[in-house]
Amino acid sequence: MAAKKIKTMIKLNLKGGEATPAPPLGPTLAQHGIPIMDFVKAYNDRTSGMKGNVVPVVITIYENKTFDFETKLAPVSELIKKELGGIKGSAQAGKVQAGRLNKEQVKKIAEKKLPDLNTTSIEAAMKIVEGTARSMGVKVES
Known part of the structure; x- marks a missing residue:
């Protein structure tokens, strides 16, 4: 067939x-x-x-x-919002901060989303999550 x-x-x-x-x-x-x-x-x-x-x-x-x-798994932005307790992203990303994520939270989100991302490296996945967080107005603390 x-x-x-x-x-x-x-x-x-x-x-x-x-x-x-x-x-x-x-x-x-x-x-x-x-x-x-x-x-x-x-x-x-x-x-x-x-x-x-x-x-x-x-x-x-x-x-x-x-x-x-x-x-697929939930979008990274949804996982970030869930991790921060349901907050919305900032309407003025870069000027108004919507929340904070630490490296452990970023790693947790990256590990969860890794199968859907175009990388196999957890470090690269963390950078993708950090970029999404920044675009939402969420500060990533080291």
Whole structure:
């Protein structure tokens, strides 16, 4: 049997276990002819243990109107917010500080996110986390 031919790939950030056919998900899948409720049910089943967290998903849509999807770990910014107790980032990053992270917290986040990052080095992963923190207005203490 020949491999399925990929039509497109869609990347979305959805709440774990709480996907609905409402925008942005419904219209995005509908334009590719995907049965929305089939995806919603499968996604909610797979992410039921991650309720309330943002779970990135990559949906692969094939020419024959079938789909597969892969869930990823929460975005680094969400992990930073969770580590800081739910604070939002600063509206004026670089001027107004939104919080502080120490190196141990940065390492903890980097270790958690490492499988999804484009590196295998924990030091490089820590630099990625530090850069995201700085862009959110979070100070990283040494």
